[in-house]
Amino acid sequence: xxxxxxxxxxxxxxxxxxxxxxxxxxxxxxxxxxxxxxxxxxxxxxxxxxxxxxxxxxxxxxxxxxxxxxxxxxxxxxxxxxxxxxxxxxxxxxxxxxxxxxxxxxxxxxxxxxxxxxxxxxxxxx
Numbered sequence: 001x002x003x004x005x006x007x008x009x010x011x012x013x014x015x016x017x018x019x020x021x022x023x024x025x026x027x028x029x030x031x032x033x034x035x036x037x038x039x040x041x042x043x044x045x046x047x048x049x050x051x052x053x054x055x056x057x058x059x060x061x062x063x064x065x066x067x068x069x070x071x072x073x074x075x076x077x078x079x080x081x082x083x084x085x086x087x088x089x090x091x092x093x094x095x096x097x098x099x100x101x102x103x104x105x106x107x108x109x110x111x112x113x114x115x116x117x118x119x120x121x122x123x124x125x126x
Contacts, residue, residue: 009120022096
């Protein structure tokens, strides 16, 4: 399993941008599918975005499509989530997740990933 550490969260106003980073340590990072999930207070953890091991294909939840972009740098063992046009409903703790190999769905759930970070808080408020 990979060890994952998220950073980059904070408090921003609606319409602002934020970039989250996830630093991974461990073996075979470039062979892992990576993802971002989020969890708001009182709600279940939900899928946000995922990217395959090559970085060539990514999928997004409908709620963030066109506003968020996931990317990875396999040379640096890093995954990023660029978040633009942020809305109050994007407020949540954001988690980085990893799973060795391919994820056989464009809408993965928490059960599809075995490595998790501790999360970083994003608050969107005026």
